[in-house]
Amino acid sequence: MSLTLENVTRVVDGVPFIADANITFEPGSFNVLLGRTLAGKTSLMRLMAGLDKPTSGRILMDGGDVTGVPVQQRNISMVYQQFINYPSMTVRENIASPLRLAKLPESQIEKRVRETAAMLHIEPYLERHPLELSGGQQQRTAMARALVKDASLILFDEPLVNLDYKLREELRFEMRELFKERRSIAIYATTEAHEALALGGTTTLLHEGQIVQSGPVNSVYSQPVNIQAAELFSEPPINLIRGRVSDSEVTFDEYAHFPLNQDLRQLAPGEYWFGVRPSHVGLVPHNDDDLELSTLVELAEISGSETFMHVRNEHFGLVLQLSGVHEYHTDTAIKVYLPTHKLFVFGMDGNLIQAPVKRVRG
């Protein structure tokens, strides 16, 4: 069962929600839809589910046009950000309800409800009502109802957002296990880059209703097609510095120079945007070709065992993601080291020209 969107556009009251989406999801694949709030993740999922109709374009399932087919007749399931269950039914009846509607024999319903409940660890609560359960258990119930019926398309619309950190980790880990041997297409929407990285599979980046990039998670991460993709898929966002390439060196805002290394040698002279991930900038040099920059500390945000350090000189600012706790007062002068062989190079139009080459460390 594959799902294809062909030139799908949705306009509501003159505002384009989804603009010309073209994408195919393979059977048995796990797909992450990554985008900020209002990027159109939910809109796109509602179109795929058949809850909304596209203004133009076609939606195909296994090659057949399902654009106008009502949601009841499509074999899909969906888990929302809010915990949506039927409050008047017990957890057991909640999970069983799609099967009952499909008129399965009672013995089979019982068996599958048990299996699914066991998978999601909610077996002890089968006789309770959803509102008597904790948030995590309620969301597990909703997930069980989505998973019990062997839907060919399962949509998760930020299902873990309203849960606490620990539960989120736990469920995220289980999610990947749950989908290992399934033939259905799973689509998971999230705003968090690290969640997309943790879940793996295929990542689709969405920005302002447009699909920016789609592909295996690692290739999207290491080869963002443009600045937007790089910004979306980096937490904290990627550092961007405008620079000029001449015959022999790179100049950042007429301020810092470094010779063209072997990766950057092919660049034609001109203006470029250089991107560097916050985790790659360091307080100590790692390589001979690291660029030393004198900066002032603006802010050191300590989050647990990590520090996000914002520094700037008179030309540009940088964010550093450092492991460990680093306490600095504002306006402390420090030197930071930019790895020149880990630079993304974008043209002035924003498109990627060159990504850093992965080197196997010996």
Next chain:
Amino acid sequence: MTMSKRKTLGISLYILFVLVPIYWLLNMSFKTNEEILSSLTLWPQHFTLANYEVIFSDPSWYSGYINSILYVSMNVVITLLVALPAAYAFSRYRFVGDKHLFFWLLTNRMAPPAVFLLPFFQLYSSVGLFDTHIAVALAHCLFNVPLAVWILEGFMSGVPREIDETAYIDGYSFPRFFVRIFLPMIRSGIGVTAFFAFMFSWVELLLARTLTSVEAKPIAAIMTRTVGAAGIDWGVLSAAGALTIIPGLLVIWFVRNHVAKGFALGRV
């Protein structure tokens, strides 16, 4: 401590004060006419159930109760059947003029019932509905349906739209979803709505009296017309009054939890 004692005392006095007329009604209903008219007695000196016997044995009395209960029940059922789909539409769909229509519904309640007396009377007489239960039930719907739509819309809007969608995704058809999933979720709202519809219809006198003559005459109308040749039959009237309170009490008893919940959840 003295504060709470004083409060208790105050509340007790207030309740006592409110209950005095009801006590007096009960008091009179167990007295003979001679005792009522002759002297002031705080409780029946010659306790009698004769007044109640009159009501339960005389069809011109007890049919009044039956008529009232009939048209009130009809009204509650019709109100809910009409208001539920309407409220669902208002809470779930956007259509041209939906907000204006919603407000207009409410304005229906702003006119006093007397305004509609003449048109209803003339209309019902000409189509042969005069003096039928359904006539009164329909007339009361004019006031109850807008209120019901308003209350129910509040409750329905409190149910997330995603529940509807989840049900469709699970494979529920609309009618099945509405009855199996949606109605149980807003049962408090339905209880509150039924309560308000019942109360209005049960105590409304003007329309009910004007639109009926014999066949569907409500108990309240019978009570106002019981001036016989021998003067007013105080005892029987009191008994009738006491009995008239009972259905209201019963309804309040059944919906009391829902009403408390309802006032908190809905927007009334």
